[in-house]
Amino acid sequence: MEEEEAAAGGEAESTLMYRIERPVYDEAFIRSTVLKRRENSTTLRERLAKHFRCSSKRAKAAVFSFLPILTWLPSYPVKEFLFSDVVSGLSTGVVQLPQGLAYAMLAAVPPVYGLYSSFYPVLLYTFFGTSRHISVGTFAVISLMIGGVVVREAPDSMFFFPPVNGSNMSAVLDVEARDARRVQVAVVLTTLVGIIQFVFGLLRFGFVAIYLTEPLVRGFTTAAAVHVVVSQLKYLLGVKTPRFSGPFSALFSIQAVFSDITSTNVSTLILGLVCIVFLYVVKDLNERFKKKLPIPIPGEIIVVIVSTGVSYGMSLSDDYSVDVVGKIPSGLLAPAAPDFSLLPNLVTDSFAVAIVGFSMGISLAKIFALKHGYKVDGNQELIALGLCNFISSFFQTFAITCSMSRSLVQESTGGKTQIAGLLSSLMVLLVVVAIGFVFQPLPQTALAAIIMVNLLGMFKQIRDIPALWRTSRIELAIWLVAFVASVLLGLDYGLLVALTFAILTVIYRTQSPKSAVLGHVPGTGLYCDVEEYEEAAEYEGIKIFHSNSSIYFANSDLYVNALKEKTGVDPEALQAARKAQRKQKQKEKENGNHNSSLKTSCTDKERGVTHEVLSYNHVSEEQSNGQLGDGDSETLSEEEAVFLHPLSDVHSIILDWTPGSFIDSVGAKAIKQVILEYAAVDVQVVIAGCSRNLLSDLDSLQFFSGVMTPEMVFPTVHDAALSCQRSHPAFAPTKAKTPQIHVE
Numbered sequence: 006m007e008e009e010e011a012a013a014g015g016e017a018e019s020t021l022m023y024r025i026e027r028p029v030y031d032e033a034f035i036r037s038t039v040l041k042r043r044e045n046s047t048t049l050r051e052r053l054a055k056h057f058r059c060s061s062k063r064a065k066a067a068v069f070s071f072l073p074i075l076t077w078l079p080s081y082p083v084k085e086f087l088f089s090d091v092v093s094g095l096s097t098g099v100v101q102l103p104q105g106l107a108y109a110m111l112a113a114v115p116p117v118y119g120l121y122s123s124f125y126p127v128l129l130y131t132f133f134g135t136s137r138h139i140s141v142g143t144f145a146v147i148s149l150m151i152g153g154v155v156v157r158e159a160p161d162s163m164f165f166f167p168p169v170n171g172s173n174m175s176a177v178l179d180v181e182a183r184d185a186r187r188v189q190v191a192v193v194l195t196t197l198v199g200i201i202q203f204v205f206g207l208l209r210f211g212f213v214a215i216y217l218t219e220p221l222v223r224g225f226t227t228a229a230a231v232h233v234v235v236s237q238l239k240y241l242l243g244v245k246t247p248r249f250s251g252p253f254s255a256l257f258s259i260q261a262v263f264s265d266i267t268s269t270n271v272s273t274l275i276l277g278l279v280c281i282v283f284l285y286v287v288k289d290l291n292e293r294f295k296k297k298l299p300i301p302i303p304g305e306i307i308v309v310i311v312s313t314g315v316s317y318g319m320s321l322s323d324d325y326s327v328d329v330v331g332k333i334p335s336g337l338l339a340p341a342a343p344d345f346s347l348l349p350n351l352v353t354d355s356f357a358v359a360i361v362g363f364s365m366g367i368s369l370a371k372i373f374a375l376k377h378g379y380k381v382d383g384n385q386e387l388i389a390l391g392l393c394n395f396i397s398s399f400f401q402t403f404a405i406t407c408s409m410s411r412s413l414v415q416e417s418t419g420g421k422t423q424i425a426g427l428l429s430s431l432m433v434l435l436v437v438v439a440i441g442f443v444f445q446p447l448p449q450t451a452l453a454a455i456i457m458v459n460l461l462g463m464f465k466q467i468r469d470i471p472a473l474w475r476t477s478r479i480e481l482a483i484w485l486v487a488f489v490a491s492v493l494l495g496l497d498y499g500l501l502v503a504l505t506f507a508i509l510t511v512i513y514r515t516q517s518p519k520s521a522v523l524g525h526v527p528g529t530g531l532y533c534d535v536e537e538y539e540e541a542a543e544y545e546g547i548k549i550f551h552s553n554s555s556i557y558f559a560n561s562d563l564y565v566n567a568l569k570e571k572t573g574v575d576p577e578a579l580q581a582a583r584k585a586q587r588k589q590k591q592k593e594k595e596n597g598n599h600n601s602s603l604k605t606s607c608t609d610k611e612r613g614v615t616h617e618v619l620s621y622n623h624v625s626e627e628q629s630n631g632q633l634g635d636g637d638s639e640t641l642s643e644e645e646a647v648f649l650h651p652l653s654d655v656h657s658i659i660l661d662w663t664p665g666s667f668i669d670s671v672g673a674k675a676i677k678q679v680i681l682e683y684a685a686v687d688v689q690v691v692i693a694g695c696s697r698n699l700l701s702d703l704d705s706l707q708f709f710s711g712v713m714t715p716e717m718v719f720p721t722v723h724d725a726a727l728s729c730q731r732s733h734p735a736f737a738p739t740k741a742k743t744p745q746i747h748v749e
Contacts, residue, residue: 007606010287010577011244014561016137016141018553027721028559029724029727029731030719030720030724030730031177031687031715031716031717031718031719031724031728032695032700032716032717032718032720033714033715033716033720036715037531042153042680044639046748049169063704068380071133071384071385071388072132072133072134073132073134073135073382073385074131074133074423075460076131076692077137077422078242079420081422081424084423086422087424088091088423088557089306089418089419090419090420090422090424090425090428091418091420091425092300092418092419093414093415093416093420093421093425093428094415094424094425094427094429094431095419095428095429095432096300096301096303096414096415096418097140097238097294097411097414097415097418097420097425097426097428097429098428098429098430098431098432098433099303099305099306099432099480099679100303100305100392100410100411100414100469100634101123101127101140101304101411101430101433102120102123102305102433102436102665103308103309103431103452103455104119104123104142104143104305104408104410104434104459105120105122105123105143105304106119106120106146106309106330106444106447106452107119107140107452107453107455107456108122108143108144108145108451108456109122109143109148109149109403109482110237110240110449111145111149111151111152111233111454111456112148112149112151112152112155112182112191112403113142113151113152113155113156113187113191113505114155114187114188114191114403115184115188115246115331116330116331116333116444116452117333117334117437117441118188118191118401118402118403118435119143119403120333120433120436120441121140121337121338121397121400121401121402121437122143122150122397122402122403122404122405122431122547123142123143123430123433124394124433124434124437125140125141125396125397125402125430126141126332126393126394126397126402127140127141127394127429127433128392128404128427128430129392129396129425129428130389130393130423130426130738131387131399131423131424131426131427132428133385133389133392133393134385134386134389134423135370135380135381135382135385136366136370136373136374136381136386136388136390136407137373137379137420137421137422137423138370138373138377138412138416139366139369139373139412140407140411140412140414140415140426140429141366141390141393141405141408141426142405142407142408142411143403143405143408144362144365144405144406144407145229145233145408145456145459146225146226146229146233146289146361146365146496147358147361147362147365147404147406148359148403149229149233149236149722150229150358150361150496150497151194151195151352151403151404152236152248152499153189153250153251153254153495153496153661154190154194154250154351154354154497155187155189155190155191155193155194156248156250157250157251157530157673158184158186158187158190158248158347158350158351158406159187159190160247160250161178161183161247161248162187163179163183164179164180164182164183164186165177165179166176166179167498168180168564173611175729177491178233184440188401189343189347189350190347191343191403191404192343192344192398192401192402192403192550193343193345193347193348193351193398193462194351194354194355194358194403194404194405195394195395195397195402195404196343196394196395196398196399197348197351197352197355197359198355198358198359198362198391198394198433199391199392199393199394199395199396199397199398199404200391200395201355201356201359202359202362202363202388202390202391203388203391203392203395204388204391205359205363205387205391206384206385206386206387206388206389206391207388209384210387211367211382211383211384211386211387212383212384213360213363214360214363214364214367214368214658216504216507216508217360217364218480218483218507219315219362219368219487220270220358220469220473220480220483220484220487221445221483221503221507222368222487222502223465223469223483223484223486223487224364224469224483224485224486224488224491225487225488225491225496225499225500225503226466227461227463227464227467227488228464228487228488228491228492228499229442229463229491229496230460230464230490230697231255231492232254232255232492232495232496233456233457233460233586234263234457234460235255235258235259236258237246237453237456237457238258238259238262238272238448238454239261239451240277240328240450241273241274241277241278241450241453241457242266242269242273242277242447242452242620243264243269243270243272243274243326243327243328244265244266244268244269244270245268246258246262246264246265247261249261249596250495251495252493252494252495253493253494255492255493256487256493260587263342263466268670270316270325270326270327271327272321272326273325273327273328273333274329274644276312276321276450276451276453277448277450277451277453277454279460280308280450280451280455281634282310282452283304283307283308284285284304284305284308284454284455284458285461287307287468288304288458288461289300289520290302291304292513294716295417299492300418301414301417301418305455308454308455309447309451309455312388312447312448312451313443313444313447313448313451316447316448317446321446321448322446322454327448327450327577328445328447328448328449328450328748329445329447329448329449330444330446330447330448330449330452330492332445333437333441333442333443333444333445333462333533334345334441335437335438335441335442336437336601336616337400337437337438337660338401340399340400341399341401341439342399343399343486344399353475353497356403357496357497357500357501358674361388361406362390362394362404362405362406362501363387363390363406364388365406365407366390366406366407367383367698368385368408369383369412369747370386370407373412373416375694378575382639386405387540389494390405392408393405395530395706408460410459410462414594415468417712421614423490423501425441430699431467435552437715441649443594450567464663469484470484470485470614479510479514481508481514482506483503483507483662484500484511484512486503486506487500487503487506487608487712489501490502490503490506491503495660502743503679512560513667514554515554515555515557515559515560516554516559517559517560517563517604518553518554518555518560518564518719519552519553520551520552520553520554520564520567520568520571521534521536521549521551521571522534522536522543522548522571522572523535523547523549523550523551523661523722524538524541524542524543524544524549524573525539525541525542525543525544525723525726526538526540526541526542527542529538530723532549532551532661532722532723533626534551542724542727544728544729544730545654546655546733547655547656547657547658547659547660547726547727547729547730548571548572548574548652548657548658549658549659549661549726550567550568550571550572550658550659550661551661551664552564552567552660552661552664553664554566554664554665555664555665555666555668555672555677556668556669556672556673556676557668557669557671557672558669558671558672561672561674561675561676562675564672564675565676565678565679568658568660568679572655572658573655574658574683574688575656576679576682576685576686576688577682579686580682580685583686621718631741645706655688656687656688656689656729656732656733657682657688657689657690657691657720657729657732657733658688658689658690659691659692659693659725659729660690660691660692661692661694661722662692662693662694662695662699663694663722665695665699666699667698667702668696668699668702669702669706673703673706676708677708677712677713678713680713684712689729689732690717691717691718691719691725691728692717692718692719693718693719693720693721693724693725694719694721694722695718695720700718742745
């Protein structure tokens with residue numbers, strides 16, 4: 006190697022060169038000489054026994070995998086990490102408290118249940134989670150999805166007291182009964198979500214999140230932000246409107262709010278707007294001076310404390326009819342079994358919440374893991390979230406996932422491990438047990454302001470539209486479908502529509518791949534599209550067909566049609582032309598006109614293929630009159646064969662299967678059929694660039710039987726091209742020696 010590089014001289018000083026010279030390989034030679042499969046001597050019983058054998062080492066690994074805290078807690082560096090985790094935990098807890106109260110409103114349950122959901126799951130995730138930086142707990146999108154289900158199953162209309170006979174009083178809403186029912190719906194839904202996530206984790210279904218592509222998730226969450234803002238308008242304005250769920254719920258909510266806008270509570274509106282402006286300014290300051298601030302300014306907790314104090318001091322609830330949080334019971338509830346009679350109506354919704362919750366959590370966990378140089382286990386994250394939701398549901402919580410805003414606070418304030426999350430949950434516990442009553446005068450409009458301002462990041466995702474327009478129109482379509490469907494149909498149906506559309510785009514891309522005829526770039530081993538690159542030149546008599554997709558039932562017909570169109574060699578047309586020539590010859594014999602024939606020479610200059618055939622109109626006329634039947638397919642005599650003109654200058658077609666990863670039975674049958682059709686018109690078809698997995702599929706499908714043999718499959722396009730030239734020396738540029746691969 007060194008001698009070759011030295012001989013290359015000055016030109017090779019700055020360029021790495023390689024030179025390969027070997028015989029042309031085909032698959033039969035590779036299987037017999039170059040590669041030999043490893044023999045697997047173990048039986049199925051032995052493999053099963055090995056799989057289910059439980060050694061002490063394997064048991065220890067299983068325990069550490071199920072309880073990741075055991076891998077880092079024993080070696081926890083107290084001096085290095087503890088102070089950072091304490092600061093991060095306190096900072097995150099300050100944010101978690103108001104968000105728990107606010108997101109309970111989105112879930113349509115009393116605020117205290119948001120505090121429960123900010124304590125139990127966070128505590129459990131410390132033991133079972135693999136991410137060191139995400140902050141689990143209440144999240145706007147999941148809370149809104151739960152709220153939609155809760156309102157659907159327990160609407161206000163179910164809990165009105167009928168008016169007393171003869172009185173002019175209107176029906177009275179039984180708020181206590183309604184809230185109790187809604188809590189039960191949320192709890193049962195959370196139980197199902199936990200079971201689904203846990204089972205998916207045990208079955209190693211962590212990969213399901215890949216089907217929720219980034220454009221889909223961003224379009225979906227932007228639509229969720231629209232739903233959240235619409236749902237909070239009534240709290241910001243202080244109007245009394247019902248909450249809607251299902252398709253077009255956002256439109257119905259907007260209509261209801263603006264229909265009652267004349268009854269806006271001015272005090273509520275002013276307080277809400279002041280909170281929004283303050284929170285926006287604080288977030289802007291935190292973003293601008295994040296490198297100079299030791300910890301972010303806790304805008305949410307400031308709003309909660311100040312608005313609570315103002316509400317209590319000015320008696321906003323009594324004197325100005327401002328809606329407040331109301332009673333917050335002290336202490337934790339005793340565990341209770343969910344009401345499983347509600348289960349049948351919630352199964353479909355639970356799958357949607359489970360998948361969205363996991364996809365949100367794992368995507369953010371992977372971002373932080375990549376940034377800080379550790380790995381997260383998607384399957385264990387499913388198990389962790391499943392246990393958090395399932396166990397916590399017995400303590401009256403609703404479904405949780407990780408929150409982007411809190412996770413950023415936990416990471417940016419120096420959090421190193423989930424000790425920070427543990428401390429934040431203990432802060433919430435302190436409020437629930439000791440000082441929850443302090444927040445009873447908290448205005449609901451302040452919580453609405455917190456929710457709205459926290460959604461600014463989601464609304465900024467609209468900037469994706471021009472970026473995707475420039476880079477990928479298909480991904481833009483996924484984003485728009487996810488957004489529009491989720492806004493109009495609701496988050497559950499919107500997610501289903503978006504996911505279906507995303508899968509259809511994958512089918513579309515594989516069903517309609519880009520095809521090209523390749524040519525060799527002289528002096529290189531490269532084969533490129535002859536229509537796109539001027540340097541690419543076709544070999545005489547050879548067409549190299551490339552399609553950037555695997556071949557399966559959805560695109561096999563399209564692949565064959567593209568092959569015939571791109572190469573310019575249609576075996577059916579050539580067969581028809583041959584039959585027409587034969588007919589014409591027979592007619593000329595009968596008429597004694599052996600020296601005349603009607604023929605047309607058409608040359609495809611772009612593809613270098615020449616056809617000498619009868620006029621197409623004449624052939625079509627013969628076919629339409631039924632004169633070209635199956636009876637004309639008999640073998641020509643030698644005299645007739647010499648007389649008939651050659652139908653095509655193309656003697657070989659190479660199918661470049663380098664991009665292919667699999668083939669099914671339908672695709673294999675289509676390829677074998679087209680090979681037979683080309684063989685009937687003396688055009689050889691060979692295959693190049695098959696991966697070993699693809700070759701295994703072909704073996705399983707018994708592809709190499711009959712017309713196709715391993716000798717017709719080559720490891721590279723260059724091997725195939727040289728072999729085709731050797732098979733037809735009249736077309737080859739040189740005949741001096743056996744073709745050798747020579748790439749520089």
